[in-house]
Amino acid sequence: MPYKLSATLTGHTSDVRALSAPTNDVILSASRDSTAVVWRRPSTASKFASDAVFHASTRYVNSVAYLPPTSDAPKGYVVTGDQNGVINVYSLEPTKDDPDYTLLGHTNNVCGLRTTPAGNIISCSWDSTARVWKNFNLAYELNGHENSMWDVVAINEDEFLTCSADKTIKLWQQHKIMRTFSGHDAVVRSLALIPDIGFASCAANEIRVWSLGGDLLHTLTGHTSYIYQLAVLPSGDLVSSGEDRSVRVWKDGKCAQVLFHPAVSVWTVSILPNGDIVSGSSDKTVRIFSASEGRWAPAEEIEAYEDAVAPQPSPNAxxxxxxxxxxxxxxxxxxxxxxxxxxxxxxxxxxxxxxxxxxxxxxxxxxxxxxxxxxxxxxxxxxxxxxxxxxxxxxxxxxxxxxxxxxxxxxxxxxxxxxxxxxxxxxxxxxxxxxxxxxxx
Known part of the structure; x- marks a missing residue:
């Protein structure tokens, strides 16, 4: 079954730069409008709606993540990273605009945030470092890249992958470099773990799939401009978003579907546990696409969307x-x-x-x-x-x-x-x- 539009979430006033989709009923988005928004639906029969807005910075908010519930935060935490290098942590219950915790140390844009089941936070920055935070305190730094770090993923509580503008990917055991992956010829912007295989990375308009042992397994091409983010479906298939106004679904090493957007850039993509795809783009909008017909938007809404993304006359005319x-x-x-x-x-x-x-x-x-x-x-x-x-x-x-x-x-x-x-x-x-x-x- 192909993916089709499921929902359109509007409310941001500038580009949506980051997403996290921790449950089927909660989506977190971060934007250049300096806010992070919690989108929630009370039940599967309901629509997503804005549940809370956090004014997380005076500048762009470029990364967002979710921390699982604790006794102090029964609905979990929202974690945001901004252009100033500041990480803020907000409880989802009770919600207030002042952060519960502020993590300081990065000296430039925090462009990547991930969390672990144990509640640790991993951040990376254009200051060329990544940092691991435990109990909202710095545990250690990851130093070794020669240029800005763009993304970080946690393999487990002590192993991490980072990627950088120095065109490399590094595997870390805590703060020690265990392996460096080379081969990309441009800034490596995003990483995604693929169960039982290894991980995927993207640079320019190319995706590479690697084993953790360092073997290059596949190279995927099809995007016509920069790829900004990768995500992995429950099936293990890849999803990518980029500056060619598209989200692409990759299956068995080939592009299985292209979801064009009425926007210049699709900055970010995330996956709900049920397999629905969530995108955030330069037209200030969060969109959900589903392969389940029961979650598709009404036919007239899908038709209007498909008309909006249909080929248009050349902009050079x-x-x-x-x-x-x-x-x-x-x-x-x-x-x-x-x-x-x-x-x-x-x-x-x-x-x-x-x-x-x-x-x-x-x-x-x-x-x-x-x-x-x-x-x-x-x-x-x-x-x-x-x-x-x-x-x-x-x-x-x-x-x-x-x-x-x-x-x-x-x-x-x-x-x-x-x-x-x-x-x-x-x-x-x-x-x-x-x-x-x-x-x-």
Missing amino acids: VQTMEALNKPGRQDGQTMQVLNGNVIEVHYWDGSVWEKIGERIGSASDSKKPKPKTFEGKEYDYVWDVAIEDGEPALKLPYNISEDPATAARRFLERSKLPLRHVDTVIEFIHQNTMAQTLSGY
Whole structure:
């Protein structure tokens, strides 16, 4: 039975960046709107609804996890990690906006959080470390990666896997490195344990399946842009989400189904114990997909969703100014319009079209931008990029024939800026080239 839309959960006001689905009736989501939300349904016949909202940070909340119930918290805890490096722990009963515990020590974005059955917390950060917390106190650090850590999983209470922007994966026995897995040629962003096999990892648009002994078992390809997260179904099949606006289900080494989203990026994916897939995306929405017909949304809701994700005209098509009078199909949509002899790029923010720039080149020569010069060399584009509020804009040169990630990293290194900004720069390139790198220009 194929997966189809089961439910749509709205309430966040910015991108949904992380999910945890600990029971069939509870979903936790974290967002760039600085909150974490608890979604709950009282019974299988009920719909999920927002049960609690935690204002977990003044900046992005980029990771979330669930701790099992204790005598002090009969419904368990929500654990959040933010852009400041702060981990907050909130009881689900009673709920209050002040955390029960705050774990300090990371010095940069906490992008990965996991918990263990014994109640331990494992975190990883762009500060290139992972940390194990017992009884809400630091037990030990995992130091050994040469760049930002992106994800961590617990094999058991004392064994862990981490992945990093240094393109490696490491197996740890407590704080000691037992094995390093090499072979990816890009940032390794996510890990998922596969029972009786080993684990899966993703980098760029490739997934690799490994044994814990270090053998590469499978390589899965099919995504057309960056893969952001992996999860595993109760059957052992893999699920992935990425910047090609899709969630993909992998069975026996092949892509069995693609679930497209009306969003630019599907940042995160998680699995309910019953096998339903939960996704969080750049359109501020949490969605649930089920392979069980009894949990599918009403037929008219599924039809409306499938219409929303159906193939649309190429974003490179130039529209007339009258097109700005119509609302966008989804948040983050971009459109080119001809204003006199200038091609403008507009962005739909959910309520209005915002002009974000002008396309290089004339209307009669829209296939390839006219070259711009930077430091004596010609480039297809040279943009002014503001990385930090209040700081002067910097020049970003780019050729549509090159990898956006390579250009982003080169720009940051030349400007002596932290590599943590690489995703921001990549997103800027995609928006301002109208994905010409993907359309063969």
